Amino acid sequence: MRRSARNPIERALNLGGAVKILKVVDYFKPFWERGGTVRVPYEIALNLIQRGHVVTVYANGERADSPARVIQNRPVFVDGMTVYYFKTLSKRFTARTNIDLPYFAPFVVRKHLREFDIVHIHTYRRVLAVPVWHYARRFRIPYVVQAHGSLSTYFLKGGQKRLFDQLWGLKILREASKVIALTPEEAGQYRTMGVAADRIEVIPAGVDLGAFEELPPKGTFRSAYGIGGNERMVLYLGRIHRIKGLDLLVSAFAGLCNELKEVRLVIVGGDDGYLRTLEQMVKDLGIGDRVIFTGFLDGEIKLAAYVDADVYVLPSLYECFPTTVMEACAAGTPVIVTDACQMAPQIENRVGLVVPGQAERLQHAMKAILTDGEMRARMARNARAAVEELWSMSRYVDRIESVYRQVLEARDLPR
Template sequence: MRILNICAYTWQAGGPPKIIFDHTQVVLRYGHQVDILSPFTPGEKPYPIPEGANLILCKRTPLISRFFREFSVELYQYLQKHIHEYDVIHCHGLWHFGTLAPFMLDRKIAKVITIHGVLDRWVYAHNNWKKELMNSLAQKAYLRRADLVQINNTDEQEDILRYLGQPHPNVVVIPNGVKTSDFAQLPPKGTFRQKFNIPANKQLVLFMSRLNVKKGLDLLLPGFRDYVQKYPNTILALAGSDDGYQATTQQFIDQHRLSDSIRLVGMLTGDDKKAALADADVFTLPSYSEGFSMAVLEAMAAGTPALVSDRVGFGDTIQQYEAAGLLSSLTPEAVTAGLEKLLGDELLRSQVAQNATGMVKKLYDIDVVAKQLLDEYTKIVQKK
């Protein structure tokens, strides 16, 4: 098969590029071809490309892309010329031009849409005017036409029902996966602390995601402030690119004189990311909404004890395996209490980390979940 993924394939895009990268590595091993079609703005940094795959960059169209960021005439022109060379077109997310264009151009090629959590009530309520406009441009109709809709958890099935007003006939639940072998050997302990001047005798809480209010930073910041007032021997490292909340975060740090306790360390990749996970006493993501959090999966694969909300995409499974501390509610007080419980009990941290790594290896290893998706591709192509 020849497969085309359509996604903003940049570091700034968050989890989907990582998901595509890992899936593509597996798909290539089975002898298939993979292209990645991505809108981009000059100056953006593309995500790494798996060896053997092909990345096609199409410039976003000025003016229009100020309001609809993924709009690209070049992308449309590429599809016009090449769409019939593919067996499967896989679109990532909704309300992007790249999710509309293939349906505008063709009815014969098998098309897949991965929701990536964007129909969650919290997400859908934001920038709603843009979404309603895209719906009027046939986003709902195109979603109904998809040969396969991949969702990461059963909650998304209810989201689709609420959005479409009826069940979609071609839905499959396939979670995100992680390459567990990547985390089998981590950098030596202390590497991250030394690089960012974090004392070895202080407990380290790590937040690693885009700096966006959706990620629960408005809960984490006051929750950690209250925690550190009681337990000053603690540092919070915020690792991630700015996605609209860095200025607010910095203002909070300055206002509450927390510069010695909260560090903005920027986006971490490669060994720096692994070193941070190795050194952290607790990883936290008190998110309001995630399709299926890659950051949480990677922390668990690395054996870092986690404190998360039940909205990270697999909260029920985390609870079943006792694989993390789950926030009792989405409040700063719950963050404070969760930190007190985990950071105050080394045995508990060890147990939840052990439970988490076992769960990830069993359920979410990339070789398992990528093969599931590949099998679904084969089914829809055969139907076509």
């Protein structure tokens, strides 16, 4: 028998008012260098709080490659929500394997999980999700899973992912009340992994337009990094990781340097295991004076980079629904992505260009945007409109909130 509301008044509160939500994430603020996997759940949580809901977050709490330091294994208050940052059992093991061991989490989960109306798991292939799944089943707390583009086992530690799926991952997915896909392609991946079609909701991600209402003055970033006003600026912003296709971008840019003299490539992001390889490649190609590595940036200077860029390029080998593409569009910057990005149909010839994963084709696309002012201006206008029409954070959270209510209503129906 399903868990029912404790009384009619509480049921009315849960379905029509404040909902007590637990969010389970990989990392959380201030681990911003982890990219969209931190930024997106944070923005969702913030919006839910603004709508009157009560949000608690469980997150891993330390990384060897991050300067962020947080209070661990006890609750802290962060921007209106309660957050537990869990310490890993062995920092060295986590750094070597990328497997967190939040040893204290099971005790907290067992003690507190019954306090929540619904659980939203944003990181189902992490150890932290396992005790949450276990006790959610035991205490009959409904949960929703959102993989954020991480379902594929073809790239990056595929064997490790498949082992986790066999042990826990497939059960976590298949027993969820609902799963959220960012794209129809991701919905197909869920189905392939055994999730029933009627449990899958396709909800494209969103970006907070409020952060882009007052942008830094044009020229701010160029002035800070010594880039001339007449130079064309190509921007990449994200983790410096092999899957991001940065070798393709550097190769294409080297070819572009033979065609355009006043052009610079700016690579913004923290190292995720690929920086040395990329720096050596830049050196070997003889374009060191044309390429700037800034490291991780956030806040105003990050916005300034978008504003000053003539084009934003994301050459990933695999990409679902990248936050950085939406951010570039919100800043009015045209984009180029590879056809491995699942957002490609919404981008092509409207806010930017889509190319196959070939250096020559990417080179031609960059040249086309950089040398055609009319095309660049048209795409810049369309970019902001596309965010408002397709990718607003408010609309995104509306639909997530609707999923919560569907799940809570189904939970309380008699069987």
